[in-house]
Amino acid sequence: MTRALVVESPGALALVEDLGRPGFAHLGVTGSGALDRGAARLANRLVGNRDGDAIVEVLVGGFRARFTGGDCWFAVAGAWGPVVLDGRTVAPYTAVRAPDGGVLELGPAVRGLRYSLAVRGGIDEAPVLGSRSRDTLSGIGPEPLAPGRVLAIGAEPEASVPLIDQEAAFAPPDGAVTLALRPGPRADWFTDAAGATFFEASWRLSEQADRIGARLVGPTLERRDAGELASEATVPGSVQVAGDGRPTILLADRPVTGGYPVIAIVALSSLDAVAQLRPGQELRFRHA
Amino acid sequence: MTRRLLPSGESALLVECDGLDEVLALHDALAPERRPGVIELVPAARTLLVVVDPAVLPLESLATWLRRIRVDDAPATDAAAFGEAVVPVVYDGDDLDETAALLHVSPEELVARHLAASWRVAFGGFAPGFGYLVSDDWSFEVPRLGAPRARVPAGAVALAGAFAGVYPRQSPGGWRLIGRTDAVLWDAGRPEPAVLAPGRRVRFERVRG
Numbered sequence: 001m002t003r004a005l006v007v008e009s010p011g012a013l014a015l016v017e018d019l020g021r022p023g024f025a026h027l028g029v030t031g032s033g034a035l036d037r038g039a040a041r042l043a044n045r046l047v048g049n050r051d052g053d054a055i056v057e058v059l060v061g062g063f064r065a066r067f068t069g070g071d072c073w074f075a076v077a078g079a080w081g082p083v084v085l086d087g088r089t090v091a092p093y094t095a096v097r098a099p100d101g102g103v104l105e106l107g108p109a110v111r112g113l114r115y116s117l118a119v120r121g122g123i124d125e126a127p128v129l130g131s132r133s134r135d136t137l138s139g140i141g142p143e144p145l146a147p148g149r150v151l152a153i154g155a156e157p158e159a160s161v162p163l164i165d166q167e168a169a170f171a172p173p174d175g176a177v178t179l180a181l182r183p184g185p186r187a188d189w190f191t192d193a194a195g196a197t198f199f200e201a202s203w204r205l206s207e208q209a210d211r212i213g214a215r216l217v218g219p220t221l222e223r224r225d226a227g228e229l230a231s232e233a234t235v236p237g238s239v240q241v242a243g244d245g246r247p248t249i250l251l252a253d254r255p256v257t258g259g260y261p262v263i264a265i266v267a268l269s270s271l272d273a274v275a276q277l278r279p280g281q282e283l284r285f286r287h288a
Numbered sequence: 289m290t291r292r293l294l295p296s297g298e299s300a301l302l303v304e305c306d307g308l309d310e311v312l313a314l315h316d317a318l319a320p321e322r323r324p325g326v327i328e329l330v331p332a333a334r335t336l337l338v339v340v341d342p343a344v345l346p347l348e349s350l351a352t353w354l355r356r357i358r359v360d361d362a363p364a365t366d367a368a369a370f371g372e373a374v375v376p377v378v379y380d381g382d383d384l385d386e387t388a389a390l391l392h393v394s395p396e397e398l399v400a401r402h403l404a405a406s407w408r409v410a411f412g413g414f415a416p417g418f419g420y421l422v423s424d425d426w427s428f429e430v431p432r433l434g435a436p437r438a439r440v441p442a443g444a445v446a447l448a449g450a451f452a453g454v455y456p457r458q459s460p461g462g463w464r465l466i467g468r469t470d471a472v473l474w475d476a477g478r479p480e481p482a483v484l485a486p487g488r489r490v491r492f493e494r495v496r497g
């Protein structure tokens with residue numbers, strides 16, 4: 001019998017993700033992939049997987065699933081919250097062996113927003129365009145998880161489960177988060193005052209935040225002129241400013257091209273932190 | 289011809305051109321020579337985004353390459369580099385008569401011009417497999433619908449602005465529909481998932497419905 005993870009409850013949103021689908025943007029297919037790439041890599045490494053193996057990205061919590069077909073190592077990284085195996089709390093950011101039939105539950109995240117659940121062998125869904133990532137914008141890749149969904153688990157990797165003396169835990173911060181920014185292609189479309197305000201203001205994550213983009217609450221950013229921008233391709237972390245002067249950080253499932261000027265780009269070192277921001281959480285910007 | 293290199297993070301540069309013709313010429317120059325380290329080459333109406341793996345091709349080297357590359361003033365017209373697609377069309381779109389009237393031609397004339405033009409895919413970006421088609425033989429400017437349709441069927445052949453296009457899947461859309469094709473223009477299971485990839489030459493061929 002092949003090993004599988006059988007979903008009993010997906011919670012708010014549970015998706016299969018890996019490190020994405022690069023190389024198809026010119027065909028209108030965005031990169032997608034785990035929103036917190038560092039957490040996906042770490043969870044995979046904790047169970048001896050390759051970095052690019054598919055994980056389950058669980059939003060907020062409320063996720064419950066049963067291991068079938070044999071024992072299976074798993075690890076949870078990213079968001080910080082109760083990880084419960086067969087009714088007993090186990091350590092996050094640690095490889096844990098689930099028995100055949102074991103039930104794993106991820107409770108409401110206390111810090112951060114997105115758990116990365118890696119199983120040893122990886123989630124073995126059929127890849128589409130070389131990736132097992134669910135692209136929520138285009139509907140490409142494995143369907144969002146629903147109760148009863150059976151996720152096949154891949155073959156045991158060659159690497160053993162690494163022995164780690166110290167906990168490799170990096171719980172997302174619960175206070176203000178400072179993100180490093182690089183200049184955007186259209187920074188000169190904004191007034192000097194807007195450029196200064198952008199870095200001096202305190203921002204908050206709005207309720208309108210998903211895998212496509214994270215809209216921010218704060219002051220409005222004034223443009224030098226109101227000219228139309230011909231749509232152009234963006235990279236993950238692009239901070240696009242809409243016509244109302246409000247910024248949005250574009251994320252993994254963003255459209256390939258956008259028609260609003262990009263004032264700045266979140267540095268790669270800060271991008272994973274955006275995935276773990278909770279609505280209402282404070283954020284500030286600094287120059288990278 | 290001016291080319292501005294704009295910053296776009298740690299692993300990309302955005303090249304801004306004077307207009308679409310220069311974007312097409314630059315794309316034609318860059319695309320066939322797929323340098324190691326180039327991950328994405330994404331043309332748009334006035335820009336071309338080049339995404340690299342900076343460990344293989346550092347941004348400084350990319351910038352030098354982009355500044356120095358020779359671009360033919362007249363983009364290659366042969367289909368050799370990108371291939372040609374022939375799309376069979378039944379010209380019975382809901383907006384055909386009204387669109388022709390807006391352009392002060394008969395529906396037959398509009399169809400004949402659409403068939404006679406040699407098109408090329410300039411860029412994508414709206415949805416997987418959707419290509420914005422341009423042609424030197426096409427002089428019409430087609431206004432978009434006042435209110436977009438909530439559902440445009442897959443295979444709808446459409447016009448908007450200076451562009452022609454084909455909806456690869458059912459989606460909302462504000463382009464004017466002049467016909468339909470049963471060609472499968474997008475299939476993620478194929479090695480080349482999109483028929484209408486940037487650079488490809490396209491001809492439409494009339495079929496009876």
